[in-house]
Amino acid sequence: MTEFHVPTIDIGPYLVSGATARTSPDCAEVARRIDQACREVGFMQVTGHRVADSAIEGLAAALDEFFSLPLERKAAYRRDAGDNRGYAPPKSESLSMSLGVPPAGMMNDFYEAFTVGAEAGWYPGLDLPRSSYAPNTWPDAAPGFRAAVEEYFSEVTYISRVLLTAMADALGLDPGYFDAMTDHSIDALKMNHYALPEGEIELAGELMGMGAHTDFGILTVLWADQVPGLQVLGSDRRWHDVQPADGALLINLGDAMARWTNDRWMSTLHRVNPPIVDGRILRRRSAAFFFDGNHDAVIEALPGCYEPGQELYPPITVAENISAKVAGLKTGRAPAGADREAARVLAATAPSSAPAAPSAAPARPRVER
Ligand SMILES: O=C(O)CCC(=O)C(=O)O
Ligand SMILES: [Fe+2]
Numbered sequence: 001m002t003e004f005h006v007p008t009i010d011i012g013p014y015l016v017s018g019a020t021a022r023t024s025p026d027c028a029e030v031a032r033r034i035d036q037a038c039r040e041v042g043f044m045q046v047t048g049h050r051v052a053d054s055a056i057e058g059l060a061a062a063l064d065e066f067f068s069l070p071l072e073r074k075a076a077y078r079r080d081a082g083d084n085r086g087y088a089p090p091k092s093e094s095l096s097m098s099l100g101v102p103p104a105g106m107m108n109d110f111y112e113a114f115t116v117g118a119e120a121g122w123y124p125g126l127d128l129p130r131s132s133y134a135p136n137t138w139p140d141a142a143p144g145f146r147a148a149v150e151e152y153f154s155e156v157t158y159i160s161r162v163l164l165t166a167m168a169d170a171l172g173l174d175p176g177y178f179d180a181m182t183d184h185s186i187d188a189l190k191m192n193h194y195a196l197p198e199g200e201i202e203l204a205g206e207l208m209g210m211g212a213h214t215d216f217g218i219l220t221v222l223w224a225d226q227v228p229g230l231q232v233l234g235s236d237r238r239w240h241d242v243q244p245a246d247g248a249l250l251i252n253l254g255d256a257m258a259r260w261t262n263d264r265w266m267s268t269l270h271r272v273n274p275p276i277v278d279g280r281i282l283r284r285r286s287a288a289f290f291f292d293g294n295h296d297a298v299i300e301a302l303p304g305c306y307e308p309g310q311e312l313y314p315p316i317t318v319a320e321n322i323s324a325k326v327a328g329l330k331t332g333r334a335p336a337g338a339d340r341e342a343a344r345v346l347a348a349t350a351p352s353s354a355p356a357a358p359s360a361a362p363a364r365p366r367v368e369r
Contacts, residue, residue, distance in 0.1 A: 004240040006232070007037045008248060012048030014162050027169065034163075035170035038253055038261075042268030043232050045248035046163070051155045053247075056223060058148035059191075063285045066114060066142040067193040073141050077114070081330040082323075083134040084188065088113045088330075095271070096211030098325040099342040100334030105206040110196060111272070114139070116149060117188030132186045132295040132319045153189050153289070156221045156249075160187075160291035163219060163251060171261065172304060181297035182218070186318065187290060194229065194275060194284040209272030209284070212345045213329075215254035216322045217292030222250040224286035229275035232268055237348050239271070254290065255321055259299045259313045262306040269344055295319035312340070 013026035021027065037044040066074070071089065079086035091108040103109070120126075120133040138146040161182070168177045194209045209229055224230060224244055231239040232252075244250050258267035275284040293299075300315040316337070324335035 004041075004232075004234040004236070004238075006041060006043045006045055006242055006250070007033065008045045008047060008245060009033045009037065010048040011046045011159075011162065011166065012050075014166050015048070015050055022165070022169070022175070027166070031166050031169040034166055038167070038170070038257070038265035040235075040266075041232075042266030043242065043250060043252045043270075045244055045250050046159075047245070047248050049159050049249055051152075051159060051249065055148075055152045055155045059152040059223065059287055060285065062142070062145045062148035062152075063191050063193060063287070066139055066145050066191075067112065067195075067285075069139075069141055074112070074139075076141075077137050077139050079134075079137060081327070082131060084326050084330075085115055085117060085134050086137040087139075088115070093329050094211055094332065095213040095329050096208075096345065097332050097334065098213050098216070098328040099338045099345060100328060101212070101342050101345050103208060103211050107207055109210045109272075110207045110274070111192045111194050111210050113190050113192045115188055115190045116153065118184075118186055123184040126184055128184065129295065129319070131323065149189065149191070152287070153187075156189070156289040157187060157291070159249070160219060160221055160289065163221075164291070167219070167257075171302065173302070178218075178293075181293050181318075182291075184294050186217070186292040186295050186322065188292065189287060189289045191287045192272075192285065194272065194286075196274065196281050207274060209274055212269050212271040212348070214258070214267040214269055214341050215252060215288070215290060216256075216325045217254040217290045217318070218256045219291050220250075220252050220254060221289040221291070222252065222286060223289075224250065225284050227275045227282050227284040228277060229272045229284050230270060230286075231273060232270045233344065233348055237344075239348065242270075254292070255325075256293055256297075256299045256318060259316070260302045260305065262301040262310070262312050264305050267341070269341060269348070292322060293318040313337075 013030050074087050077087040090110050090112045094103050094108045096103050116136045119135050120128040226243050230242045232242050234240050253267050255267050257265050275282045297318045298315050301311050327333050328335045
């Protein structure tokens with residue numbers, strides 16, 4: 001069995017300014033390593049990204065400020081399921097239903113989340129549908145939240161665009177190939193908080209932090225606490241634990257990239273187990289920035305990525321794919337056309353490489369607050 005490994009790539013060369021920097025041998029090496037990671041794993045970690053430590057610390061503090069509010073206060077920031085904005089309480093969503101796979105025990109995921117994203121007004125002059133560009137809700141009960149989240153959002157948007165440039169190079173495409181598909185991109189930041197209330201520990205064996213899914217867009221930049229829980233499905237059909245290295249951001253590919261590349265690059269399945277260390281459930285935070293592309297961009301196999309007649313996916317717009325999957329996770333309505341990934345979830349071998357599954361924990365797990 002080949003060993004599972006999430007490669008670490010220093011993207012610093014792509015952040016050097018100057019007209020010729022992008023054609024440097026250093027950038028070529030970064031692009032080569034990205035291509036290899038995208039073909040073999042679909043996950044990588046990037047260093048040299050220049051997202052300021054203060055922006056990351058601000059984001060973490062914003063999560064704490066908001067999620068430590070009482071549930072009733074947080075619940076005031078719930079939004080209609082179709083908007084994909086605002087607060088989602090614990091056990092209100094099920095990510096595996098984005099693939100039409102019911103969760104084990106039919107219980108929703110235990111994460112709570114707050115989502116912000118691109119608004120129509122960010123792209124003046126365009127007539128954009130509210131369904132993909134809904135206005136944000138900002139929680140006035142957490143006064144520091146908005147400024148910190150906006151700062152992180154803008155930094156990570158920039159890094160996503162740099163990464164897409166490197167990916168275009170890695171795929172041998174013209175510079176700017178993706179520009180027309182990303183100039184009014186639907187981007188969203190989903191901030192997740194995994195914490196089980198004391199009384200519900202008995203259920204821990206059946207609960208998922210977040211069910212198995214692929215991300216829906218082009219690429220995801222994931223910041224997470226260095227706490228176990230995240231697992232990635234390897235090509236060996238086993239779940240592998242993944243934690244970010246110091247200062248690194250995790251990057252994974254979403255459905256659009258798998259469809260563009262006709263599965264040459266992988267939209268890798270991942271999930272979050274209850275974070276357990278020494279029989280104790282730890283609190284865990286993460287923030288997934290989804291760089292999704294224009295709502296009306298048609299996603300179909302890229303030139304050079306398929307032989308005629310070998311296309312694995314029919315064309316679909318970014319918004320059609322995302323809306324169907326968001327409806328699945330929020331309302332339990334299974335999306336059409338997710339059968340390839342759903343089959344991979346169902347084929348995954350049950351035992352994980354996690355040090356201790358909840359049911360096998362030596363002592364009864366308890367929550368650390
Ligand atoms: O919490 C994590 O590490 C993963 C979050 C995630 O996969 C998501 O929000 O899509
Ligand atoms: Fe995800």
